[in-house]
Amino acid sequence: MNAPDPRFAPPAMPAALLAALTERFGARCSTALAVREQHGRDESIFDVPPPQAVVFAENEAEVAFVVQQAAAHQVPVIPFGAGSSLEGHLLAVRGGISLDVNRMNALVSLNAEDLTVTVQPGITRKQLNEAIKHEGLFFPIDPGADASLGGMAATRASGTNAVRYGTMRENVLGLRFVNARGEVVRTGSRAKKSSAGYDLTRLLVGSEGTLGVITELTLKLYPLPQAVSAAICFFPSIDAAVQTAMQVIQMGVPIARCELLDANAIRAVNLHDKLGLREAPMLLMEFHGTEGSVAEQAATVQELASEHGGEAFEWATTPEARTRLWAARHHAYFSALQTRPGCRSITTDTCVPISRLAESINVSVAEADAAGLPYFIVGHVGDGNFHLAYLLDPAKPEERETAERLSQQMVARALRLGGTCTGEHGIGLHKQGFLVDETGEEAVAMMRAVKAALDPQGLFNPGKVFATQP
């Protein structure tokens, strides 16, 4: 939305490096502007020049080769998956090579009897679920976008099913990755638990491409539930919907998904998906289990919803009806962008302890209403996590300023309430100041020390998570 930031002016890429990459990869090493731009832009609000080259790796040895060559020439490497990150993770703020691993999308091995699968990093969540459904299994983590599993691990993604199944933190059993020396490192195993040494798996999960390039992931799987039932319910206010969600969680109902859409989000998906939903705050819920347990959960939730004025409780038990509802939920972001043509968005991602969720949302809504910026809310409210997205006219810098100010207020509030600045999107470029506010200089200094120890040249995705120097 703005002119390229002059801070992002990398040195030219060494000719010897480009020659080595071209010799090995041929047409799979590209410097074409269109290819570079496609790898240098994401859903974030930043304008940064694209990477200087894009390499399409097809196997782990090729990843290692790229890293070794880049290390020899001190040129950055930015792992690239589906490009669906929201915080500027894939932007080449110091130039370098975008290392595209989308072609590494094989299912390496499926162990249905152990509920584990090993995959390459470029496989997307939909591809994975398609490949395993014949075994009656599924991988629950669903950030909305059809993200790559490598990228989901790198940002510690979660999404709609996290309330029951956890996030990528809980569902990655082990990894293979290429470290800054260009060596392949293995972590974890297929065992369900382990106390064997430092938890390098979880150090890589959420490291946003700054510690290594993930080349293989071993994941937990779950049996497809015997019964699945989805329901929607409309509320007189956002507060009433949130109070219902809070009580559902506090009563220990093992709900699988518990999503909030505000009236603005519903208006957008109605336009986009022709759903004809009531334009009022809505909870979209899903229950997994045996027939008996699903019925039990649903009865409890319906009663709680009624107590908060919930109306028009409507069930979707057929897969088609459920798919239609969840598709609408997943389209909310792009549907909303289309309500203000040409707009870009700043999306917040605070997550608070569940008892603080109503306060966290209600004040944020009041502030957004007072500011007069177009916005919408979708929330994984069962986790205490919601996204308030401001829709900005790129021609009006004052709108961005307002949105940034509101976002700062919201984060400061979430931290006061015992929460985090980012439930699932990561730090990237946008939240580096918030990270210091949240965890303190001492913790960030330890992160920097880990980075310096494992990537002394600052090769991997530089400029993300924290400034390399304090």
Add this chain to the structure above:
Amino acid sequence: MNAPDPRFAPPAMPAALLAALTERFGARCSTALAVREQHGRDESIFDVPPPQAVVFAENEAEVAFVVQQAAAHQVPVIPFGAGSSLEGHLLAVRGGISLDVNRMNALVSLNAEDLTVTVQPGITRKQLNEAIKHEGLFFPIDPGADASLGGMAATRASGTNAVRYGTMRENVLGLRFVNARGEVVRTGSRAKKSSAGYDLTRLLVGSEGTLGVITELTLKLYPLPQAVSAAICFFPSIDAAVQTAMQVIQMGVPIARCELLDANAIRAVNLHDKLGLREAPMLLMEFHGTEGSVAEQAATVQELASEHGGEAFEWATTPEARTRLWAARHHAYFSALQTRPGCRSITTDTCVPISRLAESINVSVAEADAAGLPYFIVGHVGDGNFHLAYLLDPAKPEERETAERLSQQMVARALRLGGTCTGEHGIGLHKQGFLVDETGEEAVAMMRAVKAALDPQGLFNPGKVFATQP
């Protein structure tokens, strides 16, 4: 059992350090032999001279003071909790100060409505559960011993409830700890999930005291289940019991606990607890949920057990009856030690993918039987984890050699089957070679690099997890 190992001969403790500690702590800094020996011996098989001093800290500032003083004099610091670790974690292999945090056992804050609690590291799991039960909540991680929460985090402990509730890895939301500079570091928050930077929380969980001294933990809690039911069932063979457990897990039954005791373990607990149980392989199971869901789970499991020749299925629904059974399970280790007076034990801790558990156990049993050493088995078989403990006569070094050989064979087999050398006890002194076998030199080199970056003087619990130099 042997003469002290001459490798463990630390330099004398600097008089200035001892003076500074004595000035600050008075009688809470002790060099009395009895106190030092009590802090220098655990359940492991190693004989190491005790630490040179023991400090009883009462708050975080005191912990920081000890670390700062120790750092200034380059003297090791070994955090000490309940002393129940099994792998030599608390042994002063390079001398130094045992930093006892047992007096830091306060419940700092309870947030029942968020299912979180913040505690000091010295609180034990029984103390914690006693302190929160009035709210209808519990903390499920149960390693058997009444361990301290700080120690449980440091070894990434798990135990009987992990099959349903996960391990310390999944149940620590955040930490405070004193780093090697003597600064207090905060990680995590009370939010259920976060993507804010590197996962320092999980880097500390399982670091065995080598990266910092934990001074506060924020934990997940769970509502006490509406219904709890425990059952025992006897099988014609260990294999039949294990096949049952495997099918229970593979069918996705949300069983809370699924423990195996072999005939040797039952013989020991019969002697110790006068239980009169049949001396045959037994599964001890527990189901949590609503009345309906517990009945459903139990029916499924009883049917599976019958198919494998399970007999004498017996229910314990009253708290008293359940407590009696679980006490027996928790006494198995010490009961078995008493069957061979004066013996010490080597306890294995492999964990494999569930489908490989029968192979893993059956071959290990055959090898132990062939070797003729007394042994017993208890297993968290729902997780693929079991402990085969050899009971050794300290006067017969050949018994230790045999046990070590069998243990090595068992670990090598577990690794071939996709498992780990330690499901929950940690690496400590005993399994450092196994760690390299399991994860490879590259991963261990990364662990060493992290250690060197965060504790450049090698101050915290030196000589554990891996040799500091390759």
